[in-house]
Amino acid sequence: MIHSLFLINSSGDIFLEKHWKSVVSRSVCDYFFEAQERATEAENVPPVIPTPHHYLLSVYRHKIFFVAVIQTEVPPLFVIEFLHRVVDTFQDYFGVCSEPVIKDNVVVVYEVLEEMLDNGFPLATESNILKELIKPPTILRTVVNTITGSTNVGDQLPTGQLSVVPWRRTGVKYTNNEAYFDVVEEIDAIIDKSGSTITAEIQGVIDACVKLTGMPDLTLSFMNPRLLDDVSFHPCVRFKRWESERILSFIPPDGNFRLLSYHVSAQNLVAIPVYVKHNISFRDSSSLGRFEITVGPKQTMGKTIEGVIVTSQMPKGVLNMSLSPSQGTHTFDPVTKMLSWDVGKINPQKLPSLKGTVSLQAGASRPDENPTINLQFKIQQLAISGLKVNRLDMYGEKYKPFKGIKYMTKAGKFQVRT
C-alpha cells in the first residue's frame, strides 16, 4: 500500500526517507515541489497529487510535509489517517514533532516507522504497543544508555499485539493510581456583522490520562447523556453498552488518549459566551481608516473568560496600524497583514477595547472587504453544553484510584464577520 515516506521541511529539503518496499527515488518529490509552488500557501497543496507512476499523498503538520508514495488504488483516507497517526506517534514519543527533534532522534523514528508498517500495510499503530517495542527516549534514559550501553529497544518481546486488548500494554504498575478526564468543549460559530449567530455548534472531546495498575475496567456515566448527538469512540469503548445504557465502559489504554469525541445536538441553542463590538471603516478620500474593537462577556454562567486572543487578517491595502489597547498587548505584522491582540482576562466592569487608525497604501482604492475577526478564549470549569459526568467506577482491580474530572470550554473556529 504505502511504498515510501518522505519528510519535507518548509524550505523544500527532504530530510528523512523511509521505504517499505523497493526503493522509490526521491526525485518523485519533484512533482510535489511543483504542486507546492503552484499553491501559494502550504495548506493549499492538494493532499493527493497524481504523477505518471505514483500517487503522492501528503499531510502538512508542524511545518513538515509528510509525503507518502503509493502506487496502486487505496482509499486516500486510509493513507491520510495513517500519516496523521504517524505524526501523533512522534508527538507522543518526543513531546513535539518538529524537524530538529526528528533529526535528533532519527534512529528511534526509523525504528518506529519500521514497526508501524509491514510491506506498506499498518502493523502496530497503537502507541501503547509501540512503546513496548521501542521505548521513547527520555533524558534519564539517554544518560543511562550512554553509561550502561543499554538500548531503547524493549528487551522483552511485546505481548500487547497478541492480547485481546491490543491498546493496553501488560504489566502496568504505578504507585499512585490516578485517572483524570478532561471534558473540553469547543464552540464553533460564525457571527455576522450585526452580531446575530449564523451558525453555532458545540463539539466536545473527553481526553483522558489514565495511570492505573493492572487491567482496570472503568465505567463512566453522564448525568445527561441525551445531550450527545453524535459520538465517536476510542476502540476500547464497548459500543453495545453505550447503545443500550449510554454508559462508557472500557479498559483504558495506558497513558494519554482521547476517549470520546462528541457533537452536541443542534436543537439545543448554543450559548455564545462573548460578543464583539466592532467598528472598522475605510474612507475613500483619505488613506486613513478607523478601527475599534470591544470584547465583552455574554452568557458565561458566572465564569470568567480567560485567554482571549483576537486575530484578524487585514486587507492587502493596509500599510500599518496605530492602535492602543485598554489592556493586553497587540501586534501587527505588516508583511502578512495579520493583527493579533492578546487580551487576557475579560473584566466585565472594564471591557477591553482596541482603538486606533489604519493607514492605507497611498493612492490605492479603498479595500472593499472588511476583515474577519477570529476569536480565541477559554472558560475554566464549565462545559458550555451542560454535560456532566455522573460517576466513574472501576472494576477488576482492588486499589482505590484517584479520580479527577475537569471541564473546559474553548473557542473552536469562532469567527465574527464585519
Place this chain on the structure above:
Amino acid sequence: MSAAPAYSEDKGGSAGPGEAEYGHDPASGGIFSSDYKRHDDLKEMLDTNKDSLKLEAMKRIVAMIARGKNASDLFPAVVKNVACKNIEVKKLVYVYLVRYAEEQQDLALLSISTFQRGLKDPNQLIRASALRVLSSIRVPIIVPIMMLAIKEAASDMSPYVRKTAAHAIPKLYSLDSDQKDQLIEVIEKLLADKTTLVAGSVVMAFEEVCPERIDLIHKNYRKLCNLLIDVEEWGQVVIISMLTRYARTQFLSPTQNESLLEENPEKAFYGSEDDEAKGPGSEEAAAAALPTRKPYVMDPDHRLLLRNTKPLLQSRSAAVVMAVAQLYFHLAPKAEVGVIAKALVRLLRSHSEVQYVVLQNVATMSIKRRGMFEPYLKSFYIRSTDPTQIKILKLEVLTNLANETNIPTVLREFQTYIRSMDKDFVAATIQAIGRCATNIGRVRDTCLNGLVQLLSNRDELVVAESVVVIKKLLQMQPAQHGEIIKHLAKLTDNIQVPMARASILWLIGEYCEHVPRIAPDVLRKMAKSFTAEEDIVKLQVINLAAKLYLTNSKQTKLLTQYVLSLAKYDQNYDIRDRARFTRQLIVPSEQGGALSRHAKKLFLAPKPAPVLESSFKDRDHFQLGSLSHLLNAKATGYQELPDWPEEAPDPSVRNVEEEDLSLIETHVGLLGEYTKVPEWTKCSNREKRKEKEKPFYSDSEGESGPTESADSDPESESESDSKSSSESGSGESSSESDNEDQDEDEEKGRSSESEQSEEEGEKKKMKKRKKVPEGQREGSSSDEGSDSSSSSSESEMTSDTEEEQVEPASWRKKTPPSGKSAPAPKEISLLDLEDFTPPSVQPVSPPMVVSTSLAADLEGLTLTDSPLVPSLLSPVSGAGRQELLHRVAGEGLAVDYTFSRQPFSGDPHMVSVHIHFSNSSDTPIKGLHVGTPKLPAGISIQEFPEIESLSPGESTTAIMGINFCDSTQAANFQLCTQTRQFYVSIQPPVGELMAPVFMSENEFKKEQGKLTGMNEITEKLTLPDASRSDHVVVQKVTATANLGRVPCGTSDEYRFAGRTLTSGSLVLLTLDARPTGAAQLTVNSEKMVIGTMLVKDVVQALTQ
C-alpha cells in the same frame, strides 16, 4: 546537507573520521575517498566484539539511510551481525538488510539461515519477526524458501504468526507472480481463519493477489461480517471495501421496486434474527422470492452486512467512517443511506486533508442524494480561515444542496463570500451563484441583478467572472435583458480579461437585434483594437462581424470587410481559417452561393442554453472513497464496482456446513457427548449476539436490574415471552429457567463460601485453599497433602467417583440454553421453595465402585485394549475438582479443573484436563482463551479453542492438554478474557501423570523383576479399619493414581500398573495387605522421583 551536524549520531561517534564527513554529500562525488575512509571506520566498529560499538555504528548507518545516503558498501560488514545477541543491533541490521538486500543479493543469502532458524523458534514473536524479515528481502532466489515458510506459518498455532504469513503473501506475489496459484491456496486457508488478528491482513492479501476470486469469499462472508467490529481499524477499511464489491455481485439492488421498499427492509431486519435458527430454510424462501422480483426482499446476508457495519460509523478513524459511508451509499436502500450524513459531517472537524477527501465524496453524494445532507447545510458554511481548496469544495456542496426553500439563506451566505479577500474563492462563488440561478428558476432574476451589481466591482477578476456567468444566464431568457446587454457593452472599454471580453462580444452578436444601435458601434471599437486582442477575443470579433453583416449589412458591411481582411493576415492560423470560412459564407460569390443562402440559419440559429453542472456529476461510477474517485480517473489496480446483477446468484453458497467451521467442542461427560457450537453463531459481534442469545440472556438481564430495562429493543418483548412461558411451566424455556434457578442457588453457595475464604485471608488467590469439607475428608484422600488439598468449591461435590460422573452431566445440562432434558415439574417446585435455602444437594446415584474392580477383573478377558477400555477402567476424574480461579479473583469468572483421565486426543503424551468455566457475573465474558504460557522447560500446553463468549450464569467446559514432562512442576499460564488476564497454574498430583496399562500377572511379575534395586521403593504402613475392604483399597489407590488394576491370584495382594505419559516408563504398584492391617506398598518404576512421590501419596490416601 548543511543539516548534517544536527544528527547526534554523527557527533557521538569517535571524532576524527566522523568530522571529515561534514559538509559533503557522497552524491556530490569527488570526495569519495574520504567517504570511503569513514566507512572503514564503521566497518571496524562493526567487527569489534563490543555491542555498544556495533550499536553506535549501526545507528550511524541507519541515520545515513534515513537521509537517503548510500551505505550499500557496508553490506558485508553489516550482514555478519545478523545473528547478534543485542536486540537493538539486530533490529537495525534488519532495517539495513531489508533496504539493501535487493542490491546485494548474493551476500544477502548469507543471512537466510538465521531467519530459517528463527522460523522454528518456540517463541511465536520470534517466528513472526523471522518470517517478516525473510519475506521482506526481495531476493528472487529464495522464493521457494519463502513459499515454504509462508505455508508453514499459515498453519502455525499462533494467530500472530498467521497474520505475519498473510502479510508475507503480497510480498512474495510482487516478487514472483508465478506463485499465484499456490498463494491463493494459502489465502483460501487463511480466509477460513476465525481470529480477528488475521482477518484484516488476509483480506488485504486477497485484494492484492486475487481480487477477482470472489468465490473464495462465499464461505467466509458471514464470518467476516461478524468479526468486523473487532478487527483493527486498518483491517476494517480493507474488509469493508472488499465486501462492498462482493455485495454488488451477490445481491439484488435494494433500490428496485422503490415502492415496496418502505416496509420490506424492516421485515427483513426482524426476520433475520432467527434466520440462523431457521437456517437454509429462510434463505431458500428468499431465493424463491427473488426470481419473481416482487416483492423485493433483501437477502438476509445483505442485511447482515449493513447491520454489522453501522456501528463502525462511530469509529475514531476517518478512514473507517468513510469506508462505511461508501458501503451504505452503494449498497443500502435509499431510506437508510441517511445515517451516514451525520458521521461524515463529523469528519469535517478533522484535519484539512481529511476534510478535503470527505468533501469530495460528500460533493458526489449530495448530487445524488441531496436530502441527506440538507439538515447539515450550515456545517458547510465557509470560514475565512479555511484553505482555498476546502472553501471551493464546500461551495460545491452548498450549491448542490441549494433548493427552493433554502436558497435565500444560501444566497445571503454567498453574498458575504463575494467580499472575501481570496479572489479565487470569489470567482468560484460567482460560478456557484450562476449555478444556483440556473437550477432554481425563482431566484434567477435576483441572482442576475446581484451579478450585474458585481460588474461595478473594482476587482477585474470578479467582474470578468460575473460577465461569463451572466452570459450563460442571459442565454436562457435574452428578450427581457436588453438593458443588461447594453450595460455589458459599455464594459468593453474597461474589462481586459479576454474571456470576459469574448463573452460580451458573443452576447452582443447573438442578441444584436435587441441592441441594434449599440452593436455596430461596439464592432467599430473592436475593429480598431483588433490587432491587440487575444485570440479568443479576435474569434469573437469575427463572429460578431459576421452576425451583424447578416442582420444589418447596411451599416456594417465595410467594418466587416475590414475585420476580415485584418484576420486574413493574422499570425494565428485558426483566426485566418475562421476569417476565410466566414467570408465564403456571408459574402455572396459565384461558387459559394448555395451555402451563403443558408448563412443566416447557420449563424443565427437558436442555441440551447448551457447547462451549468457540477464537476462531480457522474463521479459516482467510481467507488466512493477510492483514489480513483478523488482523481476522477482510474488509478492502477482499481477494481470496478460491478453493477447489481439482474438475477441474484445462489445465496446458498454462503451457507456453511457446521463441519466446515472449526468448532468449539465441548466434550462433556464420560458418555462422550459433544456439543458442537458453530463458532460464528457465538460470534463476537455484540449486537448480533445479543439478539441471538436472547432466550437465556434476557433472563439474566432481567435479574441484573434496571440497567437494561430502559432499553426499548425488541428483546424486552422476548424477555417477557420467556417469562410467561416459564410461568406456564412447560416447554423448553421452563427447563431453562430451572437452570437459572439452580445456578442462582449454586451461586449463593459459592458466595457464602467465598466470604468465608475471604476471611481466611486476602492473599489466597487461586490456590492454596485449605478447606476440606467433612464429607470429602471422609470419602477421599486428597492427594497432595493437606496444603494444596482439593478444594472443590461446591461443598456438595465430594470426590466420590460416581458423583464425579454425575457432576459433569449436570454441567452439561446447563450449558445449552434449551437442554433437551425433560423438565421435572417436581424440581421446579422444589427449587422454588428452596430459593433461600443453602445449596441443594445434587442427586447422588448409588456408588458403583464395583465397576472399577469389575472391569479390572474382566480385563483378563479382553484381548484388545481398544480406546474404549481406559475410559471404562478409570472413570475416576482425578483428584476431584480443583479450583483454578476463584470467582472473586476472576471477577465473576470461576474456573475449576479436573483431570479427566481420558487420553488427550491431540497428543498421547498430554494429560487431558477438563476446565470448567462458569460465569457468575452479570455481564457476558468474551473471548476466553489461554494467553502466553510461561512454562518450565519441556512442559507444553495444547490450548483449548477460544470460547467466544460465556453469558451470565452460563457454564461451559473445555479440554486442554498439558504435557507435564513427567514432573510435578506446575504449568503456569494466563487465562485471558477479552478484558482481563488471570495468571493461573495447574499443578498435577503425581498420580495423574500416568495412564493405566493392562497386563497379565505374569507380565507384571516379569516387568517387576526388571525394575528392582534403585527402582524399587517400599513403604510399610498400617491400614485403618475403614479401608481394609477390597473395594475401598482399590478405589483409594485408583483415585490417587491413574493406574490400571492387574489381576492377582492371592486375595490380599493388589497390583496396579501404568505408564508415565511422556516417557512411557512403567509404574508398577503392589500392595501387600495383611488381614491384621499391616501392609507393604511397593512401587517399581524407572522414574524414581515419581515412584517416591507416588508411594507417599498412596500411603497417605490409604492411611486416612
